[in-house]
Amino acid sequence: MKGAAGALPPRLLLPDAPALVAPAPGSAVLLTPDGELSTLRAAAVPAALRELGPPILVHAPATAKRLNLPALPGAWDLLELFAFCQPALAAPPTPRGLALALDLPPPPDAESAAALLPEIATELLRRLARARNAPLNREAAALAARLRDAADWPWADSILAALGQPGARPGRDALKVWRALPEWEEAAPSPPPASLPVSPAEARTRLAEILGESAEQRPSQADFASAASLAFAPREAPGEPQLVLAEAGTGTGKTLGYVASASLWAERNGAPVWIATYTRNLQRQLDQELARLYPEPEQRRQRVVIRKGRENYLCLLNYDEAASGAMPGRLLPLALVARWALATRDGDLLGGDFPGWLMELFSAGAISLLADRRGECIHSACPHWKRCYVEHSIRRAAGAHLVVANHALVMVQAALGGGEDGPALRYVFDEGHHLFDAADGAFSAALSGAEMAELRRWLLGSEGGRGRARGLRRRLEELLAEHPALLPPLELVERNARTLPSPGWWDRWAVLPEADEQRAEDRGEPPDDPRPVVARTVQGEPAETFLRAVRTQILARTAEADPLYDAECDLHPLHEDLPDAAARLEDALERLRAPLKHLAKLLADLLEDPDQELETGDRIRLETATRSIERRALMPLAAWVAMLARLREPPSEPGQRPTYVDWLALSRREGRDVDAGLHRHWLDPTVPFATQVAAPAHGVLIASATLRDAARKDPESAWREAEARTGVQHLPSPAIRAAVPSPFDYAANTRAFVVEDITRDSPGQIAAAMQQLFRAAGGGALGLFTAIRRLRDVHARIAPALAEAGLPLYAQHVDAMDSATLVDIFRAEEDSCLLGTDALRDGVDVPGRALRLLVFDRVPWPRPSILHRERRIHLSGGRPGGYDDAIARHRLRQAFGRLIRRADDRGVFVLLDSRTPSRLLAGLPEGVVPQRLGLAEAVRQTATFLSQTPSPPGC
Structure with missing residues (x-):
């Protein structure tokens, strides 16, 4: 019996295919269609698949890399099916991650994961069948039919069966998603904002409303909200913003603390507050926290806008041109982007609701080149301008209450004289300890081959190639x-x-x-051209x-x-x-x-x-x-x-403090010289930050858990250093200082060890130490390295042994995944281990048991460079060694802060560097007493401490 619109009843059509999981490099678990489970070495996998056919798996490129295979052609990748059936839904790209996203019981081991893969496919197809009449799926059958006929996509017939349209014809217009997107309309200019203040008492009241009556009472959070409100007082003189420098220890709840004042000020005064953080990942985390303030999705979409640079968003013109002449090999990524484009909140390809792992499934540039390239937008000359995601976000930001941006966008717009969004009156800089680095990148210049070639591309477009540059x-x-x-x-x-x-x-x-x-x-031959x-x-x-x-x-x-x-x-x-x-x-x-x-x-x-x-x-x-x-x-x-x-001027006299630091640099990749150029950075980049960003604003709140150097015994000198690192010292009016301690009991819930009997320059000893510590913790371990080469070497040494112990190991620069995907997996796989570099040292929120051990291979000293040398000389206050110490202490403290994210978290912090000076450990949280001991004792204490049941908070 046919259903609506001539469709047949939905049917679940599953492939008669084996299921494959690669729990560790070099090994695989295979489930045959007959239900037979076997564990294979990587070398045996190709023969098994030749007999059984392409497998069902999760993340084909990563699986192939783990098995040391060039590819797994024809694989039934569940991530592709997930992206089609559940577009814009977040899910870590592992069997456990997909299970959690679909409310299925997570698998406890690799064998269970292999058995679960067909169930995941069944659940995805069942959900698609239930939603087959939703507007999102209006063109789904036509799109799947095109993927079946033109791209030979394995999942196409299963999707068509679930939609009840097994005989659907390919839709010529199925990729033209812009036709279903809304157009923005111009609105009247906003009236000038008022300057009504937010009192500390009002901030506390708003915070209580956000948290609700049943929330845990956290006096430190209310204290922080009171302090933050002072940045929302009326400005008294041009160039002198109301300035608050606030340190809020981990666990204070600083996000909702400042959101209380910011949201109240925006509602009263009719202008948005810009909240800037350091990374795209942190923007996403902050946006998720704002669900407490605006629980209804549509309300949150109207009042909270995520703003990023244009290069983060899907460009509909790039997509249109790619889809118009799409070859069969490019059709699948475009189709999955089309599905996402109909469901996305704001069109953000990088860090928004677009699954980061989707780019990893296809060839380089298949999806990333669909974003707007720097300076390429043709604005109103574009046929899709009225539907453009970027233009939508710019217009929504003008009428929003809170605009969640990143430091880089705020500073680049200031450097450009206001940018597309215009100047903001009120800023909140979360993760304020990163302001120095963010300003360093935003206010620098590079006369390099890459930069000049990019300008040439912008001026001339594609030259003799098939690129879409205009x-x-x-x-x-x-x-x-x-x-x-x-x-x-x-x-x-x-x-x-x-x-x-x-x-x-x-x-x-x-x-x-x-x-x-x-x-x-x-x-003696004349030149062809008579000119010199x-x-x-x-x-x-x-x-x-x-x-x-x-x-x-x-x-x-x-x-x-x-x-x-x-x-x-x-x-x-x-x-x-x-x-x-x-x-x-x-x-x-x-x-x-x-x-x-x-x-x-x-x-x-x-x-x-x-x-x-x-x-x-x-x-x-x-x-x-x-x-x-x-x-x-x-x-x-x-x-x-x-x-x-x-270059025509004489060099500066030795010891003379420069405004800028100029030097020459050569970039290399895989042993080849790929770029060279002349670089210029401000000696102190907080000068342009203070003058171009902070000074024109009416109020600025700079907040962080680690503004001050905890090793400083003199509070005044600690605050002065914090003001120097954030640019506050360059403003005419002094900042209001506030500090709220962490409510966590670090002495009871953490341990810190310095291992003294291994050689840090021996990769074998470092690998053995990490392996023993990771096994002692039972996983949930993050290993941090100061060099990519050492990371790769350690990974190769310890991955097989950890796999045998049932502890999956992932690594930056090794696995075929980006850092955001790896963190998502690490957060979901509670007993996994992860190796990474600087990007994972701070700004990553992994609460609970998923992160219970953090191991540094050595002290994270600043990288010796010409720029660092000049800053060490001129910004150290006469204490060059102290300048390096402060940076290393800060990095260790930031990393330590990853361990304890909730009151009942427990964690162990280990440095595998016997040369660690005691003065660096003075920056760890109050109550933490580092112990210097041998590896065997560190392993025993780690196992004992993490096996204990934590006491309830407050006991």
């Missing part, structure tokens, strides 16, 4: 027909842009464009000559270092090749900048010409083009010219 001519094409005066400067820009590095420049380090001509001159070489527009010249000169100086001034590592050298004294190469490049950049300035002026003049009867679309295109040329081309060109001009 050049300046494409962005202006609708204006050129009506305003031909724009054409001559544009043509001059295009001609001069060819002096920037051309595609493939990194393969020409030793090739000089003049070489062939010089050989012709030696033979310097005067010609040669592809990639003189930029590539400058890059070769930079590389030459670096190689001459540095030791014969490991080719796997980057190299750098001081700018002065200059190599003999560099001044002339720099002068030629400076001249070329000026010749490019002049017509760009003229073009920008012509565009601006058209906007102000009273004789021009411009339609709204044309006016928007003109404004957008003018702004884009200024920000994307003229600003970097001005910085590069200033940096090159610096």
